Amino acid sequence: xxxxxxxxxxxxxxxxxxxxxxxxxxxxxxxxxxxxxxxxxxxxxxxxxxxxxxxxxxxxxxxxxxxxx
Amino acid sequence: xxxxxxxxxxxxxxxxxxxxxxxxxxxxxxxxxxxxxxxxxxxxxxxxxxxxxxxxxxxxxxxxxxxxxxxxxxxxxxxxxxxxxxxxxxxxxxxxxxxxxxxxxxxxxxxxxxxxxxxxxxxxxxxxxxxxxxxxxxxxxxxxxxxxxxxxxxxxxxxxxxxxxxxxxxxxxxxxxxxxxxxxxxxxxxx
Numbered sequence: 304x305x306x307x308x309x310x311x312x313x314x315x316x317x318x319x320x321x322x323x324x325x326x327x328x329x330x331x332x333x334x335x336x337x338x339x340x341x342x343x344x345x346x347x348x349x350x351x352x353x354x355x356x357x358x359x360x361x362x363x364x365x366x367x368x369x370x371x372x
Numbered sequence: 373x374x375x376x377x378x379x380x381x382x383x384x385x386x387x388x389x390x391x392x393x394x395x396x397x398x399x400x401x402x403x404x405x406x407x408x409x410x411x412x413x414x415x416x417x418x419x420x421x422x423x424x425x426x427x428x429x430x431x432x433x434x435x436x437x438x439x440x441x442x443x444x445x446x447x448x449x450x451x452x453x454x455x456x457x458x459x460x461x462x463x464x465x466x467x468x469x470x471x472x473x474x475x476x477x478x479x480x481x482x483x484x485x486x487x488x489x490x491x492x493x494x495x496x497x498x499x500x501x502x503x504x505x506x507x508x509x510x511x512x513x514x515x516x517x518x519x520x521x522x523x524x525x526x527x528x529x530x531x532x533x534x535x536x537x538x539x540x541x542x543x544x545x546x547x548x549x550x551x552x553x554x555x556x557x558x559x560x561x562x563x
Contacts, residue, residue: 305418305421305545305549305554306542306545306546306549306550306551308422308425309421309425309538309541309542309545309546310542312425312428312429312538312542313535313538313539313542315432316428316432316531316534316535316538317535319432319435319436319531320531320532320535324436327432331429331432331449334425334429335425335429335452335453335456338422338425338426338429338456339456341418341422342419342422342459342460342463345418345419345422346419346463346467355466355467357470357472358466358469358470
């Protein structure tokens with residue numbers, strides 16, 4: 304997938320240099336679509352999904368302290 | 373305010389210069405990333421590679437804007453890729469922000485700041501710079517190719533340079549990942 308993403312990116316630049324802007328735009332769009340797909344695939348975890356539970360505030364401390372809602 | 377009014381050709385020149393400067397900065401960042409990879413043997417992670425794709429996309433948009441005079445489409449493309457860079461870099465920064473087993477920032481820190489955090493700063497700076505360019509110069513509509521041949525020539529040389537480093541990155545990705553998942557252990561096709 305990553306190889307295809309970079310191949311499309313190089314193709315976009317080369318097509319742009321050859322004055323083929325439409326083909327370059329298509330190639331760049333496909334590369335961007337692959338990038339987004341790869342990004343989502345990379346950050347997805349079978350346990351947490353797209354969440355980041357390690358960033359959650361530990362509410363038990365706040366609950367234990369008097370005067371906190 | 374009357375004293376601040378510049379003639380249209382000066383505005384065009386400043387506009388094109390700002391675009392060229394932005395492109396030089398982004399290509400310098402990409403070159404630095406390649407130096408880290410090939411000189412200091414720091415193999416990029418998959419999210420790092422995706423950030424490079426976003427930076428190359430920014431360059432593409434900026435080159436398009438440097439060449440064209442009818443629209444601001446190139447700026448739009450650069451803005452989209454800057455946003456993509458920011459999202460990927462912010463997610464990677466948050467992924468490793470809490471030290472725990474199996475999670476640490478990859479690669480060495482530059483001036484005490486790790487690569488994904490630098491990427492966040494670069495993404496924000498790109499968005500800010502492109503917004504400032506539109507706010508200050510207001511997308512001038514004079515033919516830049518005919519008016520400023522030295523700038524157009526410099527942009528062309530820079531474009532060829534970016535294409536070359538993009539091709540080198542592609543070759544490195546082929547060696548690192550092949551047609552499979554990317555890892556930071558080594559170059560898949562060389563081991």
